Amino acid sequence: MYSKLTDLLFTPACLNCKRFxxxxxxxxxxxxxxxxxxxxNNIDEVICAHSYEGWLRDRIIEYKSGNYQLGRGLAEVLLAKCFEPLTNITIVPIPSSSEKIALRQIDTIGNLANQLKKLDSKIQVKKVLGFRHLVQDQVGLTQLQRAENMQNAFRSTKAIHGQVFLLDDVVTTGSTMAAAAVALKEAGADSIIGIGLCASSKLH
Ligand SMILES: [Zn+2]
Incomplete structure (x- = not known):
């Protein structure tokens, strides 16, 4: 009985339909x-798993609102939809602001990167990006305001080489990703591919 119960507790359930x-x-x-x-600019291509709609949008909102166990299933989404069969790859997550980490008790994008690493040993995660200055929350800003808000927002704490997969959760106008790419190019990255769970309609 005990083993059946633990099997049930540790058997994953589908992110959407909840089937075990x-x-x-x-x-x-x-x-x-x-x-x-x-x-x-500075990004070869941005690949998102889906548009910002439907059940994936709902799960991302739940995840960012505190259901951090969804990180495993969201990482499965990224692995299945955004990566070719893997060679060794380096993922750099876009950092969350310290206010958001304090609020959520977790760096949500960094956690997605860690979950990806658990799913595939060929993935390495380098958390090299930090904020150069305080940025305003992007919600409610126009595309131009977002770009201005994010300009020179990031710096890399270490040199980085080769191809880098830059990870975000929702790619809205792309201004955050573009600003992060500037910092990675300055740090020595040869090429950058942007990866996101969802692309907002503003990106299309
Ligand atoms: Zn399902």
């Missing part, structure tokens, strides 16, 4: 449609 077995079942994975964008 996998953290993301094939049927729900098929409902996601990858979004790509190519015209952000």
């Amino acid at each position: 077995g996998l953290a993301l079942c094939d049927r729900c994975l098929l409902q996601l449609n990858q979004v790509k964008k190519f015209d952000l």
Whole structure:
């Protein structure tokens, strides 16, 4: 009885339909449609698992509101939709502001990167980005205001080389990602691919 109970507790349930077995079942994975964008400065391409809508949007909101166990299933979404069969890759997560980390008790994007690393040993995570200055919350700002707010926002604490996968959760106008890419190029990154769970309609 005890072993059956622990099996049940540790068996993952699908991020969407909650069926036991996998953290993301094939049927729900098929409902996601990858979004790509190519015209952000310093970034070769941005690959998002889906548009910012439907069940994935709902799960991201739940995750950021405190249901951090969803991080495992969200990492499965990223792995399935945003990466080719993997060679060794380096992921740099976009940092959360210290206010948000204090509020949530967790760096939500850094946690997604850690979950990805747990899923695949060929992934390494380098948390090299920090804020150069305080930035305003981007919610409610226009595209131009967002770009100005994020300009020179980041710095890299270490040199970095080769190809880098820059990770965000929701890519809205791309201004955060573009600002992070500037810092990574300054730190020595050769090429940058942006990865996100969802792309807002503002990005299309
Ligand atoms: Zn499912």
